[in-house]
Amino acid sequence: MALDTGHCDHGAPLLEVRDLATLFRTDEGDIRAVDGFSLAIERGRTVALVGESGCGKSATALSIMRLIAAPGRIIKGSIILNDRPDTPPVDLLRLDDRAMREIRGSRIAMVFQEPMTSLNPVFTVGEQIAEAFELHTELRGRAAMQAAIEMLVKVEIGAPQSRAAAYPHEISGGMRQRVMIAMALACGPSLLIADEATTALDVTLQMQVLDLLREVQRESGMSVLLITHDLGVVARWSDYVYVMYAGRVVEHAPVARLFAKPLHPYTRGLMACAPRLGERADRLQAIPGSPPDPRHLPSGCRFHPRCALCVERARDRERFTAAPEHATAVPLLRRCVERFPEEASGAPELRQCDNDHWVACWET
Amino acid sequence: MAPIANDRRAERRGWRRFRRNRLASLSLYAFLGLGAIATAALPFAGRWYDVQSLDSAVRHTPSFTPVVAFDVFDVECEGSPKTGVRVSIARLFHRSSSWLGHDDLGRSLMVRLLMGFLVSIAIGLAAAAISVVVSVPWGCIAALSGGWIDTTMMRIVDVLYGLPYILMVIILKIALTRPLAALLGGETRFAEVVILFIAIGGVSWLTMARVVRGQVLALRDQPFIEAARAAGAGRLRILIRHVLPNLVGPVTVYASLVIPQAILQEAFLSYLGIGVQQPIPSIGRLAADGVQAVNTFVGFWWLLCYPCGLLVVTLMALNFVGDGLRDAYDPKSRADTLV
């Protein structure tokens, strides 16, 4: 298990998530939004996390920030942050609230998807950025505001003085997202989590914002966890990719390799329907069927009800079983459907197929 | 309080949520139980609520004598002596009437409370009904007409808001007493109660009219209404098929909160001496009388405690029900949060 994510041989990664599980208890049953999730982020890299809507990307990001709201709970795993040479690595899940607060916003920062609602409507943009400084640095009052204005300059907002005095409803969506980024970058975090930070923006703005992020990253050497639906964004702005399905990582590889040779049937499905760069894709739909109901995840490989490869192999090798929960009763590989005692989760584990290319599928 | 969808499902879901709210459903059952008892007792209470007994044999303090609600008697049955039992509700009623004591005129407090409960509930229900009957058309017409009609109608509401409440009730009462008594054939006793209905209802519709208008305005821009309009549905059809069903939730919620308010208002009016008139009881009237009685002599505690207790229980139950309804139809207020 521990070696699952060791895609880099030299030195410990900046952030390492191991076997994370996050559960939402609802009246209609438990939702395993994140279930046995592992990931590692190297220093200075941009790691992308892709997957269909509802596969648990936001839940993962919020788990890392420890901002999972009430019916949800992180039930196991560890999140090791190792960003400072002078401080020992810490497991975020074992910190008390106060220590976690000191990390939020200063060492790990997050930009959210909804620029309209993520800023407080009754405080000025400047006040909201300045607050980040007041929380984590010695700066107070006027000095904090001055620093906030400098941040606005840094994220390339024109007329920063007057913009700082504006309220969120007075500025455009793209500008608001820049403000969010300014706020996140204020205290020079080692890791920035951008949860679909550009999805709501139009193409040109999206490119500007991502270029800006890369610029800042190059200067400061921080790492970025880029969460998105959009494979075009992944291809252009990230170094390494994790593909997520139903709360688990199904494949991860350096970006060039993954695009050159996707191995997991799900990844291939995603690629097949990937829009060209810049086209907006709110939902990736080319894969037949829909994501599984998170309350009743399929047994065995979670992707099997939608997997073409599984059907194909079953036909070739005539090793099939009728999947009991499927009315259509398509022949499927028994291995994909059944739960095996030797696999802890019942699903195929990640295996290294190539140098630093890992995939969780029986048939590749 | 945005409507969820233009179908009955939302309503059923709301009702299910309401029933899951234990406090609210308990309150509803308690309230219905009280109502059932009071209604069952009405045939007796209606006859006895004003029967005074000034003779000194009547004990004024509450006495918790156990009630024997049946007679045991011997009868001759087919030649052999047998013991018969006769259950008597009237007996039950007469025996239990001293449980909560008597007022200064020797009237049974329990009988008056049972009667007063019904009167108060009637006032509350009437006020809610009047509010709904006036405010729903008012709000709908204003919102759907728009333009100067809307402006004028809402300005009228503003102006009526500018009138002090108590003064309005009193003036309405004075203005209506004589014509209504004439209408009811000189029966001033009940004319008074009916006037209270109208006076309290007549001032509680203002808030609801604003709510209804806001709701209709919000509905008007909903996609399904636009779709219906695009499909060529007429204004009236849209109103009846799409707008009114979606008003049921919010109007029920506000109406359920008007009931306790009206009961409380009547209590205030009773304290001022302009609520229901003697000898008709209402819970508010009894509580107000209780305050006066205890002010003269603290020994009359039961005249204050029992009516106040009933008033508080009734109002709290109604408020819990109203809150429960609001939470059930407005799931936003139950959001799960980080802090």
Added chain:
Amino acid sequence: MIARIVRRLVLGALTIVCVYSVTFLMVITVPGNPFRQGERNIPPEAEAALRIRYNMDNNWIYFGEFLRGAVALDFGPSFSYSDWTCNQIIADALPVSIMLGLLAVFLGVLVGVPVGVMSAVRRNGWFDVTTLGLVLLGISVPTFVTGSLLLTVGGVYLGWFPIGGWGTLAHLPLPALTLSLPLMAYIARLTRTGMLDVLGADFIRTALAKGAPPRTVVWKHALKVAFLPVLSYLGPAAAQTMTGSFVVEKVFGVPGLGQHFVNAALNHDPGLIMSTVLVYASILIALNIVVDVLYGWIDPRISGAV
């Protein structure tokens, strides 16, 4: 902002004129004769003379004359308090009511807001359930009961407060507390609902992601938004409280304005009815404008719209 206030002032003035007209209409249509009440029974000739003297022989003239007087802040004589002008009555009673009302509103906000915030934060915990019960109790128990109770306990048994009379500071706390209990309850309830709405908002998550402690998030980020519904409620509520409550005045013997609303209506005193209504409407509208300005100041989103 200035234009907005001016606009509201003009609208307010128009509303007041409408309120006046409606009241006037009611005063002249409602049965009752200010000159014939109780034992005061004057001959018809004298009544006619008085009517002419007070411009009351012709309704149109009376309407105009009273309005003209009112604009100059002269409300003319009262008919039920024979030796008093309405101005004297109001000048006597209004300051008392305003002082008590302000105190009550202040108390209500001071207690209601924190209680509401805390019960929203610990929703469904014992604090929330207890306060919910207390809040409903505050809304359900009529003030004549709480007032009498407070007077009995604080005045008679403990002897901390005077039982009768008026004029010292010690007379203030009990009636102010009585007035403020329902206010506290409503404010706590509104704050709680508002907070629950706000605490689920995305910007709360943003604030937490910044590393702000829950205390700051609740009392700074959330409360500033959640206070808005309380503010809207405070306009009319303060107007009502500051123009006096008959019940509290009767319980504690407070010489406030509330009693005059009731007495004016019961005694059919046209001058006093119209002047108290005008005072009430003006205070209500003025407070609504103040609330409006404050609202726009707290929430810049709405300052453009009316």
